[in-house]
Amino acid sequence: MDLLLSYTVTFLSIVILLLSSFLxxxxxxxxxxxxxxxxxxxxxxxxxxCLIGSLPHRALxxxxxxxxxxxxxxxxxxPTVIASSIEASRGILTTHDVKFASRPISPTMHILSAGGxxxxxxxxxxxxxxxxxxxxxxxxxxxxxxxxxxxREEEANNLVRNVYTAxxxxxxINLHEVLTMLTNDxxxxxxxxxxxxxxxxxxxxxxxxxTLASGFxxxxxYPSSWLLRLVSRKLExxxxxxxxxxxxxxxxxxxxxxxxSTKGDGVSxxxxxxxxxxxxxxxxxxxxxxxxVKTIIGDIFSAGSETTSTTLEWAMSELxxxxxxxxxxxxxxxxxxxxxxxxxxxxxxxxxxxxxxxKETLRxxxxxxxxxxxxxxxxxxxxxxxxxxxxTVLVNVWAIGDDFSFKFSRP
Numbered sequence: 001m002d003l004l005l006s007y008t009v010t011f012l013s014i015v016i017l018l019l020s021s022f023l024x025x026x027x028x029x030x031x032x033x034x035x036x037x038x039x040x041x042x043x044x045x046x047x048x049x050c051l052i053g054s055l056p057h058r059a060l061x062x063x064x065x066x067x068x069x070x071x072x073x074x075x076x077x078x079p080t081v082i083a084s085s086i087e088a089s090r091g092i093l094t095t096h097d098v099k100f101a102s103r104p105i106s107p108t109m110h111i112l113s114a115g116g117x118x119x120x121x122x123x124x125x126x127x128x129x130x131x132x133x134x135x136x137x138x139x140x141x142x143x144x145x146x147x148x149x150x151x152r153e154e155e156a157n158n159l160v161r162n163v164y165t166a167x168x169x170x171x172x173i174n175l176h177e178v179l180t181m182l183t184n185d186x187x188x189x190x191x192x193x194x195x196x197x198x199x200x201x202x203x204x205x206x207x208x209x210x211t212l213a214s215g216f217x218x219x220x221x222y223p224s225s226w227l228l229r230l231v232s233r234k235l236e237x238x239x240x241x242x243x244x245x246x247x248x249x250x251x252x253x254x255x256x257x258x259x260x261s262t263k264g265d266g267v268s269x270x271x272x273x274x275x276x277x278x279x280x281x282x283x284x285x286x287x288x289x290x291x292x293v294k295t296i297i298g299d300i301f302s303a304g305s306e307t308t309s310t311t312l313e314w315a316m317s318e319l320x321x322x323x324x325x326x327x328x329x330x331x332x333x334x335x336x337x338x339x340x341x342x343x344x345x346x347x348x349x350x351x352x353x354x355x356x357x358x359k360e361t362l363r364x365x366x367x368x369x370x371x372x373x374x375x376x377x378x379x380x381x382x383x384x385x386x387x388x389x390x391x392t393v394l395v396n397v398w399a400i401g402d403d404f405s406f407k408f409s410r411p
Contacts, residue, residue, distance in 0.1 A: 033379065033386035036070040036081055039063070046074030048221070057369035060084065061399035070385050076221025078104070080392045083382070084399040091382040092374065092393055098124070100374040104392045106220035107229060111238040112209055117292050118299040120372055127286045131296070134288075138274050139300070147269075148190045149345050155186045157342060175316055176309075183309040191301050192252050193270040202252075205245040206301050212238050249294045272297055307367035314365040315358060329354055362401075369398035 041047050050073065051059045060082050064071050069085030083089045092100050101124035105116045113121040119135060122128045138144065159182045166173050188199045212234065219225070219232040229235060256273055269277070275293045282288050288296075319326040332353045336343065348354075374393045379386060387393065 033388055034384070035388070036072040036385040037067040038072040038074075039067070041074035046076055048075055051075075055369075057396055057398045060370070060394075060396050061402065064396070064399060070383055075392075076218075077224060078221070078392050079388060079390075080394060081376075081387055082394045082396055084396045085403065086400060088383060089395045089397075089400060092395060096380050096382070099377050099380050100393055101128070102375045102377050104373050104375040107223050107232075108212060108217065108220050108234055108238050111235060112213055112242055113299075114242075114291050114295045118295045120299055120303065124377065130286055130288075131292075134275075134278060138278065139271055144271075144274070148186075151189045151194075152186055153345060155182055155189075160342075176313055179309045179312045179316075180306075183305045183312070187301050187305040187308075189270070191271045191297055191304075192249075193256070193272065197251075197255075198248075202245070202248055202301075203305075205241060205248065206298055206305075208241045209245065209298060210302055210306060212241060245298060246291070246294050249297060253290070253293075271300060310367050311358070311361060311365070315361040318361055318364065319357070325357065329357055364401065366397050366401065369396065371395040371397055 039047055039050055042049065050063060053059075054062070060071065061084060063073075064082065064084035069083065069088045071082040071084065073080045073082065083092055103116070103121045103123065105113070105121060105123075109121055110116065112118075116123055117127070119131055122131055159178060163173055163178065184203050188194075188202065192199070192202065217232065217234045219228045219234060222228055252272065253276065256276060260273075272293075275288065275296060279288045279290065279293050319329065332351055333343070336347055336350055371394065374395075376387050376389055376391045376393055379389045381387070
């Protein structure tokens with residue numbers, strides 16, 4: 001027992017010494033820079049204690065009101081800069097966008113994104129340019145988006161029909177469930193087609209990936225610690241989750257190729273078919289391999305499903321709370337219908353007030369209150385402060401939308 005206690009004390013002492021040495025060297029390396037202000041970090045944990053007891057974007061907003069629109073925090077062993085104003089975010093996203101084009105890859109995300117090959121977490125370079133071109137030209141072009149119009153209209157009509165049936169019989173309607181089902185069904189049919197078996201398995205695994213990617217863990221806060229990597233259960237779960245999703249997609253890809261060989265090129269293309277076509281005919285210097293295709297599919301689904309359902313849910317919540325806005329939106333829709341029972345996508349451009357409602361919802365409740373983290377590729381100046389090379393940078397869009405000094409129109 002005494003021997004075990006002695007080993008434990010020795011181990012903890014070594015860990016504390018190494019982390020303290022790392023933080024000291026980091027501070028010394030930045031001594032010639034004019035860093036953004038922020039609270040003084042504690043040994044080992046840095047400023048993690050500043051985020052306890054509140055949602056991160058709210059806690060960071062409160063800190064920015066005290067220290068300014070550019071805030072420097074030490075989260076574990078990673079220096080993190082938070083931008084909470086229009087001017088600061090413009091410097092990061094527009095003026096010096098290339099210098100902040102890379103993503104910091106935590107140990108967990110390194111596994112889930114296949115070494116940084118996902119759309120949202122690829123590093124700036126040739127692969128990043130290639131994938132971005134594929135997204136703009138092939139996956140998200142206006143022609144491609146319009147090709148899935150029938151899927152969106154069919155699923156929206158099914159939702160209205162199901163809600164009407166439930167309401168007519170006096171049943172309670174869980175908005176979260178029906179909106180999540182709507183966005184999942186649209187996204188699954190758009191991404192991997194309506195012929196795949198067990199799409200719920202795909203949705204479940206991607207939900208697990210989102211949960212793993214969004215959570216804090218010691219191994220992500222201290223990525224240089226080989227010991228934490230060795231004992232971390234999160235990394236093992238990330239590997240298992242990725243393998244399960246890849247195994248499912250292997251079956252879907254096999255079905256896609258078999259269907260194409262049987263029916264030829266007349267088969268309508270979902271996004272997976274588009275990526276497989278690019279994979280088969282790619283002549284770029286850094287071509288897409290099959291694991292890249294699987295990772296990008298997961299990325300598209302994660303970005304397009306939960307964010308949409310969350311925004312719709314918040315929009316309904318705000319409309320229920322604001323009867324004046326609800327009546328005005330209903331009046332606009334009824335005026336457009338004028339005896340018709342359905343609205344097509346081509347009619348949506350005439351719903352100007354509803355567009356304002358959605359924009360206001362996104363201002364109040366952005367699906368990503370903190371944008372995906374960026375990494376500073378080289379030291380540069382934002383406002384009057386120096387952002388050190390290698391720092392993680394977060395843009396608090398919720399705080400920007402909550403700032404009433406920023407002028408915008410409201411419904």
